[in-house]
Amino acid sequence: MQLQLRKREITLLQTWMDRLIADQITSPNPRFDGGALCPSCLHFHGRVIDSIYPLMTLADLTGDERYRISAERFFIWGNNLYCDDHSYYNDAQQTWNKTTIFFAQSLELALTEHGQILSPQVYDTWITRLREISRWMFDNFTKSDSANTNYHAACAAAMAMCGQFLNEPRYLERARELAEFCQEHITKDNFLFGEGNPRDFITAKGCYSVDVGYSLEETLPNLLEYAVTMADEKLYARLVHVGQTYLHFLLPDGGMDNSFGTRNFKWTYWGSRTSDGALAAFTRLSQRDAAFGSAVDAQLTLLERCTHDGYLYGGPDYAAHGEEPCLHHLFTHAKVLAACIDEPTAKRRLGKATQLLGHWHFDAVNTSVWRTPLVYASITATDYAHFEGGHSVGGVMGMLWHRAYGPILASGITDTTSREPLNTQLSRRKESLVSSAWRWSYHEKGQDYSNVYDLMAQMVTDKTGAAVYFNFANKHFERLPGARGQIRYELLDNRITWRLRTSVAKPITLILPICKRENWQFIQKDNGVRITKGETQLVISSSASLKCVKPGFALAPGFELCVLYFELASNANESLTFEVTPAHQN
CATH class of the missing domain: 2.70.98.70 (Beta-galactosidase; Chain A, domain 5)
Structure with missing residues (x-):
């Protein structure tokens, strides 16, 4: 069953990445060349550069040079968004740059997991860029940052990953500080909060700013990545309980109930529009609780069902209704699918779980x-x-x-x-x-x-x-x-x-x-x-x-x-x- 599931993950990732390569632009204009125009939004999503990691995963796995070449082209196109302070704009006409954190993760994973297939020149270029954006994260993102909590979790993971890879102890210390901040944003009944404005506000009824989509597709996966990287067993054990709480809101067909979520304007039924996905977190948690193995299968089935002509659509009925697909869903969720594929099969536990009633x-x-x-x-x-x-x-x-x-x-x-x-x-x-x-x-x-x-x-x-x-x-x-x-x-x-x-x-x-x-x-x-x-x-x-x-x-x-x-x-x-x-x- 584990091998069959992995085969499905590889097939879906190839489906998505083949579509992305088909949409990658070739142009004499360097502002366009190597980017990808979104069929729905009719613009270039800056975070498409995150796709270098899933592309490198497939390049290493299949030996198909198309995937490596595409990854290198996306990296070069990303220079159009790369600023003199060593951060990336989220989009060309948007000042938001904290999504640089997500690219740091993708770049680090591409180098650590599959960097051996790059030429020495490209490898040096990529690791130099990783050093630069790691310094930007360290200099600019602390626990006092006003961003939603999922960014603190992502930066905790990124600082831990980059700190180990680049041998920078100060990055590891920053990672610990951010992880401690995130643990302060877990309620006594194991909800992750901080996805709203004001972020830390507790209401008259004792309610918090909780969003199921961002909890399962960003904050929980990133805190798990931090805990694994830093060998923080105490936090990992706590996150198992957090994940088990959120299983109550995962439907048997793989959908998420985010009807009460603070950011449910981005609810896609399978998750949230621009977050990275829950599959890798569920895969890791399945080592402790078989219910997460069932969740992996259900989520993967739903993602397959919402994929048409190579695109991941923004909800179960988008394609049937004649809506255009947004590329953002595809390349962010591809990143997590690649992490599932890179996870050793022996670490998965996919036994039959007891039905939650x-x-x-x-x-x-x-x-x-x-x-x-x-x-x-x-x-x-x-x-x-x-x-x-x-x-x-x-x-x-x-x-x-x-x-x-x-x-x-x-x-x-x-x-x-x-x-x-x-x-x-x-x-x-x-x-x-x-x-x-x-x-x-x-x-x-x-x-x-x-x-x-x-x-x-x-x-x-x-x-x-x-x-x-x-x-x-x-x-x-x-x-x-x-x-x-x-x-x-x-x-x-x-x-x-x-x-x-x-x-x-x-x-x-x-x-x-x-x-x-x-x-x-x-x-x-x-x-x-x-x-x-x-x-x-x-x-x-x-x-x-x-x-x-x-x-x-x-x-x-x-x-x-x-x-x-x-x-x-x-x-x-x-x-x-x-x-x-x-x-x-x-």
Whole structure:
């Protein structure tokens, strides 16, 4: 099984790198030559230089000179972003340069793992550059830096790697300082925090700035790299517990539940748009817990499923919806795939893991999770708001997944605003763009009020469901006095029921985006719908009036949707049911 998994990893890496080489530009203009133009963003992503490591991995593994030549060309093209202070711009017209840390890691790995296949001249050029950017990191990045915590973790790893390779004890000491800082950003229930603004703020409910995507794809992998490089067994053991906490949010199909994450505007279902990936971390952790071996297989399967024509797409339905692929996903996740391939097979443990079942409440994010043999559901009443229009709050069931159907609900950002424009993408199919965050919507004096903006909502949970009490609030998190609501969530394996009550004297709209491909069979019947996916049908029914159904697409986390609009009467007392059955049943 280990050899079969490694073969799949090599095949996927070759698929991605062959596509990247095909897109690498040949031009007499040195500003263009050796770069790669992104089909989605229509510009040159500066971090494409990180691909030198996966390209060198394949060059060494296969003996195919194309990969080494491509790596050398990307390195040379990167000089267009290399500054006189020995840092790299993230992009040509962006001053952000802390991503230099990630390139330092790629360059160090390329040299230590595969440097023997370079000519002496190229090797000297690369190691000279590594010395220069290592000095920049040491001179410019300390634990007092205001960047998100994932950068401190990455720099801890990079300083440790470069300190050992270049024999610089001061770099190793800086690595220890940064790692200690990161350990101060682990909650008592083993969440990594520091992905928000303000980074260290703890809310009235005791919630932290936690993002599942960045935790699993950046911070955890980099702290593990530091712990391995520095032989820090105490930290490694602690990180095993951190990883085990995050396993609660990893779905059986390899997806991540980041519905409550502070940076879920970059949620891609398989992870986050511009982070490096979780596969290498899961591979390492599988040595201590077989559950991570199962996670490697599930994640790899999902990445394979989201790869089309050599590109890794930004979500499961991007290709089906006709969206363009962004190169950024490909070259960052290729870096981690290469690390998996370079990991000795003997160190992997891929035994069958016990299925994670039960009910848990996590105080650090005020979020509850239910896992049964068939169903995954999460409900969040966190009050950490990274920005207006971000992730849902208010006691929302942000994720609902069924083994036979897959994602049913996947609540992304509440408002379709653009964040980090160079790291996210636009769609030309603007008419179909919607938020995947379901909500109750109520208009009063020209403002929209909803449950998804209520930071003070209260939630009580047990093993069968939850009761949520909220107040309608606007996007500025300001409550509308007297406009209250209540939801009782009841969870069974094949039936999930919501019992809905309001104390609002006007009708309210329930907007319910359901994950559904455009080509899946769909029937509207009475006050509900029936969706058929292969041999499975999802039936949604309500006592409320179904007014209309519209198609939609959510860029984050990347699903096609059918959006149901129900009208709830004033002072409503209604119910809503999700039922999954075999398709042949009526």
